[in-house]
Amino acid sequence: MAEQLKNYNGVSAIEDDMPYGQEQLIYRIKGQGEVLGLTVENVGRQLRAAFDGQLVQIFQDGDDEVEVRVMLPDAERNTLATLENFMLRLPNGGSAPLSSVVEFESRRGFDVLRHTDSQLAIHITATVDSVVNNNNVILEDMKKAFLPEISSKYGVKVGYEGRAEEQADTMSDMAQGTLLAFIMIYLVLAWVFSSYGWPLVVMAAIPFGLIGALIGHWLLGIDLTILSLFGIFGLSGIVVNDSIILVTFFKQLTESGMPAQQAIIEASTQRLRAVLLTSLTTIAGLTPLLFETSLQAQFLIPMAVSMSFGLMFSTVLVLLVIPAMLAVYERVANKFLPKRTDSVTI
Structure with a gap:
């Protein structure tokens, strides 16, 4: 060995x-x-x-x-x-x-x-x-x-200790923490929206943030570390906030009597500035850290990469995918809930 x-x-x-x-x-x-x-x-x-x-x-x-x-x-x-x-x-x-x-x-x-x-x-x-x-x-x-x-x-067995063992333990704990965090996010959203379906639409943006974080690490040639995963966890909350802004405004419009299809278009255009400002201010605040050369800041760069690139990537997809998912949700709801009168065309 x-x-x-x-x-x-x-x-x-x-x-x-x-x-x-x-x-x-x-x-x-x-x-x-x-x-x-x-x-x-x-x-x-x-x-x-x-x-x-x-x-x-x-x-x-x-x-x-x-x-x-x-x-x-x-x-x-x-x-x-x-x-x-x-x-x-x-x-x-x-x-x-x-x-x-x-x-x-x-x-x-x-x-x-x-x-x-x-x-x-x-x-x-x-x-x-x-x-x-x-x-x-x-x-x-x-x-x-x-x-x-x-x-x-x-005929020997090979085990991993030291940093490898610590990483394995940390990954196991983080997997359990991730599951618990998603359950808590879902329960909070279900309570706020008084619905079991709306939280799924809102949380659909989380995977897009993960994809953006991985792309950012690949583009900058940075290895994925534990701090990168911490950044992804923080990113999940920010991405959900962008979705909440869009979905909440859409829900207000439909409750006021606006047809679902028109409400989707209106929510996407009216909340565009709010979603972009929420994301761009966070990205702008993290960008200086990406170019920091001091030794003390090096271990924080992977976390900043996860949050900035993940938010950058997910913001664009949130503005495109979430409206489409809202349309799908309304279409399914109209199919299984005959009392709904709104119609949606995709």
Whole structure:
């Protein structure tokens, strides 16, 4: 993993928490040893008894508890040559030289075995220069081929912590918050308009703001960040305000007796200035932030891009789409509510 990260530009300070310790001898049972009935556990117990001692008795010496262990002499325990001449007891009662049934491999061991969620784990961290590269782009690239290959080859699971984990948690919380916010907006609009249909017409402008925000990030070459999403949330409220201005005036005209089709045209022309002023003043206030070069303002630019471009894009569509949706709504209402006398032609 660390070697793979070195291939990406802008990645530095690659570290892991592998607590390497002293050299160890890793042993495996040869084919001959398996035929004789030896297992890794059986060999391990015999080696432990020989070099660490086999507990045979515990007795009290006054207030002290004394353990009696049987083991090889220190002169044999402290040299690797002992392994060559060490005799293993076989399950059938015989014996065999250790070197004939076991093969050894020298490898650095670990001082500590680290765990995450009760599973053995290794943590690999790196620093990404945001000017040169993006950590999300790097992770997505590694997810395509490298990480699945590692998982299938070694049987390991890959998890994401640090900034990736924080982003995943934040996105989950924001998804729940978005759903709650839309429900609250709908309930408020339903209460204000005393209708279940009008709020849907008003809220139809929200997706247009999202499209404009994404287009703005693409045009300026800015990555979509958490602050970009915050800007989109704020944008939703502003876009809804533009729709409310249009729909409220239309509702007043129809209640005064004006035919629906004429009321749509009148509302669109009469409220054009109010909608444009609401949007343009907000865009004008955010525009200086887009060209700010100070370091302190850089993290706010994605939010400003979301709000300014989203509002710019949605304002035009609100003036075109909302009147069309009002016409559709009136047409459907006339179809299902026979008492209505207004007619709408699209």
